[in-house]
Amino acid sequence: MHSRSQRPRGTLANVLLILVLAFGLLLISASSSLVQIRLNNHQSASEGSLRLAEATANLMIARLIKDPALDENSNLDGSQKEIRLELSSYPGGEGYVTLNSDRARQLNIPWSVNNLIKPARQGWNDTPVAGETAHIVAEGRYRGEVSRVEVVLYLPKFPYVISSTVPISGTGLEVFGVRDPAVMEQGIDAVRPEDREPGHVATNALNNTAMGLHGSTKIQGDAQSRGGIDLDDGAVVTGEIRPNADEAPVPDIDIASLDPTLRAGAVVDPLSNNLGPTTLSGFKKTVGNLRVSGPLTLDGGFVYVDGSVEITGGLSGNGAIIATGGVRVTGGGSSSFTGAGGSAIIAGDSVHLESTGDGVADFRGLIYTEKNLTSRNINIAGSVAVNNPNGTGLTELTDVTLVESPELGVVGIPVTTTRPGTPAGMMPGGTTFHANVDGSGRYGFPTPVTQTVDDGSGQTADVFLTANMNGPNPDYNNPPAIFEITHPPTSREPYFQIAMPASRPADLITFGSIRINNLNREGPCQSKEGNVGWQSYHEDYTDRTSARSGLLAAAQAWQVNVEVDRFLDDSENDVWNRQMPEFVEMYNHNAKLLADPDAPTEPGTAPIVIPSFVELDLSRFYNLSDRVKILSWRQL
Amino acid sequence: MAIGLVGLLLLMIAATTLTTSRGSAAARLNYEAQLVAQGLLERYQARSVAALPLGDQPEVRGEFSNGTGYVAVVTLSSLGPGGPFGGLSEEEAKGARVKVEWRDSTGAHQELAEGILVKIAR
Numbered sequence: 001m002h003s004r005s006q007r008p009r010g011t012l013a014n015v016l017l018i019l020v021l022a023f024g025l026l027l028i029s030a031s032s033s034l035v036q037i038r039l040n041n042h043q044s045a046s047e048g049s050l051r052l053a054e055a056t057a058n059l060m061i062a063r064l065i066k067d068p069a070l071d072e073n074s075n076l077d078g079s080q081k082e083i084r085l086e087l088s089s090y091p092g093g094e095g096y097v098t099l100n101s102d103r104a105r106q107l108n109i110p111w112s113v114n115n116l117i118k119p120a121r122q123g124w125n126d127t128p129v130a131g132e133t134a135h136i137v138a139e140g141r142y143r144g145e146v147s148r149v150e151v152v153l154y155l156p157k158f159p160y161v162i163s164s165t166v167p168i169s170g171t172g173l174e175v176f177g178v179r180d181p182a183v184m185e186q187g188i189d190a191v192r193p194e195d196r197e198p199g200h201v202a203t204n205a206l207n208n209t210a211m212g213l214h215g216s217t218k219i220q221g222d223a224q225s226r227g228g229i230d231l232d233d234g235a236v237v238t239g240e241i242r243p244n245a246d247e248a249p250v251p252d253i254d255i256a257s258l259d260p261t262l263r264a265g266a267v268v269d270p271l272s273n274n275l276g277p278t279t280l281s282g283f284k285k286t287v288g289n290l291r292v293s294g295p296l297t298l299d300g301g302f303v304y305v306d307g308s309v310e311i312t313g314g315l316s317g318n319g320a321i322i323a324t325g326g327v328r329v330t331g332g333g334s335s336s337f338t339g340a341g342g343s344a345i346i347a348g349d350s351v352h353l354e355s356t357g358d359g360v361a362d363f364r365g366l367i368y369t370e371k372n373l374t375s376r377n378i379n380i381a382g383s384v385a386v387n388n389p390n391g392t393g394l395t396e397l398t399d400v401t402l403v404e405s406p407e408l409g410v411v412g413i414p415v416t417t418t419r420p421g422t423p424a425g426m427m428p429g430g431t432t433f434h435a436n437v438d439g440s441g442r443y444g445f446p447t448p449v450t451q452t453v454d455d456g457s458g459q460t461a462d463v464f465l466t467a468n469m470n471g472p473n474p475d476y477n478n479p480p481a482i483f484e485i486t487h488p489p490t491s492r493e494p495y496f497q498i499a500m501p502a503s504r505p506a507d508l509i510t511f512g513s514i515r516i517n518n519l520n521r522e523g524p525c526q527s528k529e530g531n532v533g534w535q536s537y538h539e540d541y542t543d544r545t546s547a548r549s550g551l552l553a554a555a556q557a558w559q560v561n562v563e564v565d566r567f568l569d570d571s572e573n574d575v576w577n578r579q580m581p582e583f584v585e586m587y588n589h590n591a592k593l594l595a596d597p598d599a600p601t602e603p604g605t606a607p608i609v610i611p612s613f614v615e616l617d618l619s620r621f622y623n624l625s626d627r628v629k630i631l632s633w634r635q636l
Numbered sequence: 637m638a639i640g641l642v643g644l645l646l647l648m649i650a651a652t653t654l655t656t657s658r659g660s661a662a663a664r665l666n667y668e669a670q671l672v673a674q675g676l677l678e679r680y681q682a683r684s685v686a687a688l689p690l691g692d693q694p695e696v697r698g699e700f701s702n703g704t705g706y707v708a709v710v711t712l713s714s715l716g717p718g719g720p721f722g723g724l725s726e727e728e729a730k731g732a733r734v735k736v737e738w739r740d741s742t743g744a745h746q747e748l749a750e751g752i753l754v755k756i757a758r
Contacts, residue, residue, distance in 0.1 A: 043663075047670055047749070055752040058681075062729040062754035064723050076720065083720040089733060089750035226684065246684040246755050630756060 004188040029063070045143035048090040048636065049241045052140030056095030057633075058087045060112060060136050063269035065625045068116040072100045082107060084129065091141030110137035110148060116155060116628065130154075134630070157619045160202045160224075161404035163250045166372065166388035166393040167205040167227075169212045170235075173397045175199045176220035177404035181364070181381065188362050188379035188401055196220055198239055199404035202248035206325055206392060214238070221404075224248060243403065251385045251621030253368055254349050258286040258322050260285060260304050261493060266612070267417040267597065271303065277313060282415055290323075293330060301416045302614055308349060314361065319413050320344040320616055326371065328352040329363070342382065344368075344411040344616045350393075353378045360399070365411045366618050375400045383409030383618050410617040419608040421601035423593040434572040435567050436466040443567040446560045451523030451533055461533025463518050463525050463559045467551060469571035471512040471579050476591045479611065481512050483584065495590050496596040496610055500580055507574040511580060513540045514547035521558045544568055660704065665738065668700045673734040673749035675741055676710050684725035685755045688712055706738040715752070729754045 056599045060083060064070055075402040076083045082098035096109045104111035104124070114134045123129040124137055139146060161175055162168070176191075177199035178184060180367035183191050187594045203210050210227030213219065222239035225231055253515040260268045260283035262603035271286040273484035277294030280301035289307040296311045298319025305323040314331025321327055326349035345351055351369040355361035355377040367373065381403035386395045436445035448462035450495040472480045479485060479498045482505060485498035505511075514538045518525070525533030539554075541547035548564055556564035593599050594610060619627075676696065681687065693710040700706060713731040715721040721729065734749045 033656045043667065043670075051749055051751055055750065058752045058754045058756075059720060059729065061756055062724050062752070065754070065756065066724060066728060075720065078719070085720055087731075087750040089748040111697065124669075226687075240682065242682050244687065246686060628756065 001017075003594035012337070015344040023351075041143070043416050045145035045512075048093050048142035049140040049145040049147040050149070051097065052085065052090055052093050052142055052633075053138045053147045054102060055087060056097045056140065057136050058082060059083060059095075060097045060138060061151065061628075061630075062116055064116065064134055064153065065628050066135075066627070068114070068624050070099060071118070074099060078164075078434055080468075082109075090142045093136065093140065095138060095140045095206075097136065109139045109411055111292055112136040112138075116153065117622070137144050137636070140229045149332065149633070150162040150636050151633050152631040155624065155633040156629055157627075158383045158404060158409050159622065159629060160248060160629050161221075161402045162201050162384040162386070163248045164203045164373075164395045165250055165386075165391050166203070166386055166395055167207065167210045167212070168201060168203045168395045168397070170201075170217045170397045170400070171214040171216070172399040173213065173217040174214075174220075174401040175201055175218070175404075176401075178381070181407050184362075184364075184381055184403065184405075188381055188403055189360065190547050191403070197404075197567070198222070199402065200239065201402070202245075202249065203395070204247050206297040209448070240291035249622050249626035250387045250429060251368065252387055252620045253346060253618075253621060255322065255324055255346060258293060259306075259345065260302055266415075266451045266494070267419075268304075269330065271305075276610050279317070280319065280415060289325070290446075294426035296321075298413075300416065302413055302415050314355075315343060315345075315363075317341060320411060321615070322346045324348040326350040326352070327369075330354045330356050342408050342411040343368075343490065344413075346616070347371075350374070350446040353380075360401075364408045366409050366616060370617065372396070373479055379403065381405045381408050382411075385618055402581065409619065410615060413614045413616070415612050415614055417610050417612065419594070419597075419601070419610060421605035423596065423599035423601070424602045426593060426602075427632075428588050429474065429586060431470065433571050433579065434466065435468060438466060443563040443570075445517065445563050446521075446558050448532075449521060449523075451525045453528050454524035454526050455528075459528060461525055463529050463533040463535070465516070465518050465521070465522060465554055465560070465562075467516045467567065469509070469512065469514055469575060471575070471583055474587050474590065475584070476587070476594055476610075479587065480511065482508075482580075483587075489612070492562060495591040497591065498584055504576055504578070506582075507544045508575040509544045509547055509568070510542060511575045513542045514550070515540050516550055516554050519557060536620040544572070590632065590635075592619075639661065640722050653738065658708055660672045662740075662742065662745075663741070665700050665702070665704060665745065668693060669706065669736040669745075669747035670749065672696075672736050673700065673747055676708055677724055677732055677749055677751045677753075680710060680712075681751075685730055685753045688730060688753070690726070690730070700738070704740055705736055707734045708734060708735050710734050712753070727755065 005543050014576050027067050035305040036410055076189055080099040081103040082096060085095035097112055098561050099112050099114055101111045110124040112135060113121055113129045115121055115129050116134050119131040121129055121133040121285045127135055129135040129307050132155040136151040141262030179197055184193040190483055201226040204226045206227040208228035209230045211225040212230045214232045215375050217235040219237040222379040223237045224242040224245045226247055240258045260266045263411055266283050268283040268285050271284040272289050273286055273290055273294045279297040279299050281299045283302050287306045289310045292311040295313030296315050297319035301319035301323050306519040309321055309323045309327045311329045315329050327345050328346040341424050344366045346368045348370050350372040351374045359377055362379045365382045369386055372390050373395045376398045379401040382405055446465050449520050451463040453459045453461050479496045483498040486499045518535045520535055526536040527534050540551050551564045609625045690712050696708040698706055713732045714726055715729055715731050717723055730753045732751050732753050735746055737746045
């Protein structure tokens, strides 16, 4: 039993305890509310700074697309090298971005690098920024919070594996991309999953079913439509599905301009309108429809048809079928459409491709039509454009695999033409630089020794060690790499023009070669010109280091002291001061003459086979701004 | 008296719990409203910038996870020709402001998000 004096003390203790607890609870409650408010403020400031960073990055993207030449010297806002963006939802906050590293350091912000039309350079934080890419780092600051967004833009050669102005209907369609066409060596269907990259499809049709993806269709990339996208349950798009999107760029080719008779220097053979199984090479043209009953193989064939084309046995090889009308190719066999070097089909009307034999056929190259595209049981690697100007029609792909391949989207066709003879007025090649052509002993080369001529005649001849600096043989289709190309071949002017390099190259022996003759002092020699004998064996060196070693070895064999370095110095000086300027003049003059079909031919000269190269590249019909895409976007 | 104090303690616990849970519920709704706003910004970015009309877009109605209804409105504006916008046209870029509004027992609330929409292939 408690005493009377203990009860008040106990009550007081209880009261105090409860008051302490109550105070504690109040404290917890107050601090909890405070933490809540701070968290809310922090979250709000974080969100604000991030939105500012994102908006500023977007603004920089838009500026670069509008002007891909913007660089570190560009003023981005009046006379300022940076963009400062304010948004009314985030009062007091600012977004920053600049292409100028000095200005970035002043503002204590990251800098961005635009290499869209420049070679690789390092960016902020030692980030390697490849050529044809841009590295944008934007910063947002709001209520003490700082957020950064990093965006990498790039310029794919083709933005889409297929771009169409008419609706696309895919059933059993598969779309992906590959970086290296070599992964398709065993066939398009055999490409391993790890070698597959994104490939995108786009249509500019405006109706609700502008893109219909049916059956087991799988797009390993983005599906973009200006209208709607109708995706069946079994169809999969692993990238973004973008209905109501921006208009996609679609190439627009002036087909008539590809007529080979418009190509300067091209010898164009007429073609019959009805052919059996055949292989075509060179420039061909026919007026009226062309029908090939059987397989058509293109072996560097550039076939222009002023009408439509029907091929019933498949199309293979490397070349181009260009028709002002439609092109219909059917055929059997799984290899009947395979062109190792790539083929191009360019048609003013509809294109129909169908493998009617066993298995699925592969087509590699580019397809362009100005009406409809229908394809069945065909795998297409390269680039496809459906540019139907009135927008009515259909791109119908059934059991088709489309593979985006930048390399195969450009079809290069080596086409040879033959001139009847050498054009009159060709300039001869220049003279070479000799060390000892007359045996006079320049540079310490030895005077002649007498050797037996090894031809059974018992004659003797004067033989001396000699060397000379030779220029290259002019290849009018492949200018020597040491020169600058001032004019690449075009369809109207199909010849190279070259110029001296801007600065003197380090090793001018690479212009041609140093040849050393008569290496054996003891003989015999194999031929005699006048009284001078020549051994059949010689050595050629195409760089200074190896030429020096060869000359020293030859001098040792002849037991003489040759001034090797002085000879090589003089050879290089002669190349730079005389041989190369002479070569440029001769090359440019002769290249033009060879490309001119009207140039008169030197009587009695043999026909000349002139190889030329036709390149069909859909990507050149895209504006640079149409090709800019976002490669990555992340918050730092 | 002790009973009274215990009662007071329980009352305070209840009040504290209520305040904290209300605070966290409000924070939760703010967070969800931000997500709604961000989602709308992204949705509009995916569409054709050139084809989007200026002004208020059709309002979007929905519910947060606790059933509270909200109304979101996206307002598109011209960026103007000069300054940091470097002559960008309305076909190339537009300003976008999202306002998400809701009402609960504590009153009316709103959350804002703002960005710039540009023409870019992603």
